[in-house]
Amino acid sequence: xxxxxxxxxxxxxxxxxxxxxxxxxxxxxxxxxxxxxxxxxxxxxxxxxxxxxxxxxxxxxxxxxxxxxxxxxxxxxxxxxxxxxxxxxxxxxxxxxxxxxxxxxxxxxxxxxxxxxxxxxxxxxxxxxxxxxxxxxxxxxxxxxxxxxxxxxxxxxxxxxxxxxxxxxxxxxxxxxxxxxxxxxxxxxxxxxxxxxxxxxxxxxxxxxxxxxxxxxxxxxxxxxxxxxxxxxxxxxxxxxxxxxxxxxxxxxxxxxxxxxxxxxxxxxxxxxxxxxxxxxxxxxxxxxxxxxxxxxxxxxxxxxxxxxxxxxxxxxxxxxxxxxxx
Numbered sequence: 502x503x504x505x506x507x508x509x510x511x512x513x514x515x516x517x518x519x520x521x522x523x524x525x526x527x528x529x530x531x532x533x534x535x536x537x538x539x540x541x542x543x544x545x546x547x548x549x550x551x552x553x554x555x556x557x558x559x560x561x562x563x564x565x566x567x568x569x570x571x572x573x574x575x576x577x578x579x580x581x582x583x584x585x586x587x588x589x590x591x592x593x594x595x596x597x598x599x600x601x602x603x604x605x606x607x608x609x610x611x612x613x614x615x616x617x618x619x620x621x622x623x624x625x626x627x628x629x630x631x632x633x634x635x636x637x638x639x640x641x642x643x644x645x646x647x648x649x650x651x652x653x654x655x656x657x658x659x660x661x662x663x664x665x666x667x668x669x670x671x672x673x674x675x676x677x678x679x680x681x682x683x684x685x686x687x688x689x690x691x692x693x694x695x696x697x698x699x700x701x702x703x704x705x706x707x708x709x710x711x712x713x714x715x716x717x718x719x720x721x722x723x724x725x726x727x728x729x730x731x732x733x734x735x736x737x738x739x740x741x742x743x744x745x746x747x748x749x750x751x752x753x754x755x756x757x758x759x760x761x762x763x764x765x766x767x768x769x770x771x772x773x774x775x776x777x778x779x780x781x782x783x784x785x786x787x788x789x790x791x792x793x794x795x796x797x798x799x800x801x802x803x804x805x806x807x808x809x810x811x812x813x814x815x816x817x818x819x820x821x822x823x824x825x826x827x828x
Contacts, residue, residue, distance in 0.1 A: 519551040527577045529609050531557040541609055559613045562620035574612065578605045578670060583624060585676070588632050592639045597678040602627055602658065608666025616665045623662065627672075630657045640679060647674050 523546055524530055530542040534554045542549075542556075549556070556572035562581070563569060585599040604623065606612045616622050634653045635643055643650070654672040662669055 516551055520548050522547045522549055522556065525573070528573045528575055530572050530574065531559075531609060531613050533557050538610065538614065557613055560618045560620060568618075568620055574606060574609045576606055576609070578603055581620070581623060581627070582675075583627060585678070586628055586631070588635045590635055590640045590643055591637060594640045595680060596635070596640065596643065597676070598631060598635065599675050600627060600631060600654070601673045601675055602654075602669065603671040603673075604658075604662065604667050604669045606666060607668045611664065611666030619665060619667070622665065623658075623667070626661055627654070627658060630654055630661075633657075644677055644679075647677075650674060 522530060522542060524542050524544045526544045528544065530547075532539045532542060532549055532554050533556075534550075538557075539554060558570045558572045559574065560568050561571045561573070561575065562579070581602045581604070583600055583602070585597045588596050588598050590596055602623065606619075612619055631654060634650055634657070638646065638650070651672050651674060655669055658672065659669040
């Protein structure tokens, strides 16, 4: 009887232990009652009824890429790193591409009951979608349009996996590896493009150098011409100012001479008038005498000049003589 009681207690203990289910944070478990879905267990300690209730196991993928059966469903964002696969582009170039897909299980029930092997389904769907998307692009577009490919892949995969309770957050292409022959041709093309750019830059540099040199020579000639013009202008202005000053000096000298002559004439006229003579006749006679001196001053001058109206001159001279006699 004691053994039966111990066995019964042992069975009850095992039954209770089997009924305790500990769910970690960011994980969940699906509970079936008599083969039908009953509830989803939250994180923490949960109790189920063994034999009547059981947890549903599903295929899960480990971090190393292997798959295993597990009752724990990870609700965190997961990443699948797929091996390289061969993809044919629109221009019939065989290219190897590997991709990363980031997804998260948002509905554990759908992920268990709507698909048998979720990791395999996501992997195969990604591969076929990648072939379809890349097959619509040429090689050059594939190499330069990673963002476009990533966006298309994410959109298609997100729509396809929605009924599995999965949300595809991001798809990234890691490597795009064209064949060796294509890579060699692309390298030659890139080298040729670099050489062409180098030649263009060199030609542009020589062109700019020639332009700057011609502009420098032009500026130098303009500056020289401007300097010469300014020098001529300054010289002309100096000569003009010198002529003005000279003319002013001559005018002042003539004015002073005229004033002196006028003063002398006034004094002579006053002296002649005080002696009772005619100043006009006196001055006329003096001018005639000076003129005769100039005419006969030459050494070889054999010409005799008789002034017009000589009698008038003689009468003027006689008047001068009489004036001095009276004095």
